[in-house]
Amino acid sequence: MTGAAAIALTRQGLYRLGYNLLTRILPIVAGVACFNLLIMHVMTGDAADVLAGNAGGATAQELARLRHEFGLDQPFAQRFLGYLWAVLHGDLGLSQTQGVPVAGLILARLPTTFLLMGVSLTFSLLLGVGLGVLGARHPGGWTDGLVSGLILTLYAMPSFWFGLMAIVLFSVKLGWLPSGGLDSLEQVPEGWAWAADRLKHLLLPGLTLANFHIAVYARLTRGILLDIEREDFVRTLRAKGASAGRILLFHMLPNAALPILTMVGLQMAALFGGSVVVESVFGLPGLGRLILDALLSRDMTLLTGILLVSSVMVTVINLLLDLLFFLIDPRVRSGAGMSPDRLGQEGE
C-alpha cells in the first residue's frame, strides 16, 4: 500500500468513527439517561430527601426549596432534556453525599478499572485461544474432553469465589502473590521494578476476572477452527506439504481473528460488570469500589452516573474495535461477509 493510500484509508476510517460516534453514542446516552431519571423517580425518596436526611432533617419549606434547586419539581420531559443537555456537556451532577462532581469521581477511578480489564482481556485471549486450539487438535480425544470439562467448570464458577480461593492458596498458604491493593505498601520502586510490582498485584485479579471469558474464547476458537479445517484452502495447504503448526499459525488463526475480536466487543459489557465484583474482592481502587461506596451511602447520582459512563465506554470500545476491523480487514472495507471463497483467497 502506498503512503497516500494509507492516509486516505485512515481518513476514511476516522470519518466512519465520527459518524458512528454520533449515531450510536447518542441513543445510548439518551436511553440510559431516561432509565436513570426513571430510577430516581421510582426510588423511595429523592435527592432532596437524602440531603435533608444527611443534614439531620429539614422543614417542608426547606425540602421544597431543595427540590426546586435540583429541578425536581419540573415535569419529566423538561427534566429529561435538561439532564441530557448536562450529560452531553460532561456534567453528571453532584454526588449526593460528597458534594463534588460525579464525573470527576468516576474519571479518577477509570484508569484502574481499564488496567484490570486490559490485563484480564490479555489472559482471556491467550489462555482461551490456547485452550481452543488444544481442544480442536483431536476432536473427541482426551485433550478435547479435558478442555470441554474445563470450559464447563469455568462457566459455572462464580468469579468472586475463584478470587477468594486464589487468595487463600496463592497469598495465604503459598505466599507467592499479594492478596490485594494496586501497589506494595513499602516504598514504591521506580521504573521496571514498579511495573513488575504492579503486574504482580494484577495477576490474581486479572485471572479472576478472566476465568469466565477464557471459557467463552476457548469454546469459540475451538468451534471456528473445526469449521475452517474443512475449507478448501486448508486442504490445499496440507496437500502442498505445509506443516500443521504453520497452517494453524499463519492461515487458520488469522481467519479466526475477526470473529474472536467481534466476541471481544460483545463481551465488553460483561467484562465491565465483572470488574465491579473483582475489584471488591481484591480491594482495587477502581469503578467497582466506587459503586460499593455509593451503595453504602445510597448515593444515586453517583450510581446512575457510573451506569451512564460505563455504557458509553462499552460503546466507545466497540467503535474502536470497529475502526480496527475497518483498517486491518479488507473484507470489512468492501462490506462483504466471510464467504468461503474469500477465505480461500486469503489463505494463499
Place this chain on the structure above:
Amino acid sequence: MGVNLPPTLRRLLGIPVARVGLALMALVLATALLGPWLVGRDAWDLAGPPLLWPGQDGRFPLGTDSLGRDLAAGLAGGAAVSLAIGIVSALIAALLGTLIGAVGGYYGGAVEHLFGRVTDLFQTVPPFILAVVTVAALPPSLTSVVVAIGAVSWPATARLVRTRFLVLRESEFVLAGRMIGMGDIRLITTQILPSVLPPIIVLTPLTVGTAIQTEAALGFLGLSPPDLLTWGKMIGEGREQLLDAWYICGLPGLAIMTTVLAFNLLGESLNRLMAAGAREGR
C-alpha cells in the same frame, strides 16, 4: 421436537452429558426439598461453638461460621432460595424476551427498529451494574432482586425470537393463515410461537444458570433480600474469616458451582437433542 415427556426423557438419558446434568439437578433439588428437614436446624440459629471446621464435630458435619450458625443448615436453606430466584427471574426474562422479540420480529419495519435499538441498549449497558443500580433503587426485598435479574437477562432471548420471527413471518403457513383471516395475535401465538418454542426452551436453563450467578454476586456485595440467607451472602459474610476459616466461603461457592453446572449441562444436552432431531428430520 416432541413435547410428550417420556420419549424425550429417554432420548435425553442417552446423552452422557445429560446423565451427569440430571444427576446434579436431582442432587440440588433433593438438597432444596429435603435438606432443611434432614439438618433439622434453623440456618439463623446460633446453634454451636463458632468456627468449627467441617468434620470436627459430628453434630455439625459441615462446620459452623463465626457466629456458630450451622453451615449445613445455611447451605440447605440457600438451595431453595437460589433455585427460586434463578428460575423465576429466568422465566421473567424468557417471557419478556419472547414478547419483545416476537412483536419486533413479526411487525418488522419501524417497530422492529425501535425494539432492536432497545435490545442493543440493554446489551451495551453492563448487565451487572444495571442490576446493582436497580436493586439499590428498589426497596430491599426478594421481589426487587428477581425483577432486577429478570430485567437484565432478557436480551439474549429477544434476539433469538426476533431472528426466528423475521424468517417465519414470510413463510407459507403464516401467509396461508393470513389469507383465511387470522388476526395478528392469533398468528403470533398459535402459528409462529410453537415453532420458536424449542430454542427458547433450550436457552432458558442457561439463563437460569446466569441468573443464579448474578444473584450470588449481588448477595456477595450485600444486596441479597435482607430476610433470607443466600449462598452469595454467606460468602460475603464469611470473607471476614477468610484467613482462618476459608471453608465458610469455600462450601457455598461449591454449591453455587454445582447448581449452575447442573443447569448448564441440562441446556447443553437439550441443545444436542434438538440438533439431533433436526438432523433426523432432514
